[in-house]
Amino acid sequence: MAPRKHVGSAELLRIEQLLRVMSDALALAQTLLSDRLEQEQAAALQKKMRPVTTQPPSADVLASIQDIAIAFGEQLSHPDRKFSACWRDLVKARIHHRIHRAGRAGAAILLRMIEEPDVFIDQKDLARSAGVASKSPRVVKVYICHLRNGLEEQGLPADMIETGRRSYRLRSDAIPQIMEMVTSP
Numbered sequence: 001m002a003p004r005k006h007v008g009s010a011e012l013l014r015i016e017q018l019l020r021v022m023s024d025a026l027a028l029a030q031t032l033l034s035d036r037l038e039q040e041q042a043a044a045l046q047k048k049m050r051p052v053t054t055q056p057p058s059a060d061v062l063a064s065i066q067d068i069a070i071a072f073g074e075q076l077s078h079p080d081r082k083f084s085a086c087w088r089d090l091v092k093a094r095i096h097h098r099i100h101r102a103g104r105a106g107a108a109i110l111l112r113m114i115e116e117p118d119v120f121i122d123q124k125d126l127a128r129s130a131g132v133a134s135k136s137p138r139v140v141k142v143y144i145c146h147l148r149n150g151l152e153e154q155g156l157p158a159d160m161i162e163t164g165r166r167s168y169r170l171r172s173d174a175i176p177q178i179m180e181m182v183t184s185p
Helices: 009-049 059-077 085-098 100-115 123-130 139-153 172-183
Strands: 161-164 167-170
Touching: 009 100, 085 100, 085 172, 100 123, 100 139, 100 167, 100 172, 123 139, 123 167, 139 161, 167 172
Parallel strands: none
Antiparallel strands: 161 167
């Protein structure tokens, strides 16, 4: 039997760090895979349901868009900026519809930044707001990237979302442009 080699504390720390990196990478891969599958399913469903001729938006869609615009105006005038659950759900759904690549979690992250403009919000708080399954707050970085790309695709500047030290913020001057994107038919 070979003698056991003593493992030093520095080596144990290195092993622990490698395991943590592996765990974070696995969580990120799982999140990206689930988002990709969700996007492909939505695209397949949309392709399957796409009408042959283009039609104007239905009255229901226009009514819900108008509801968002009215509710947003009311929420902005509210002194403590407590956004209602109904408004939050409507805006998240419209963000997800406009920036589909960001997914529901990305929409929740953008909504959280809309609610607190010009304030750097920690990655952990954004991950919690989005309901991200991963324990790693670095997963938020992927959603921010998707949001920035989606904003650019909508003709808006990506630098609306600023990066801080392990945090992100939305510039307050960007909110009218984002709400215009969200409320347009």
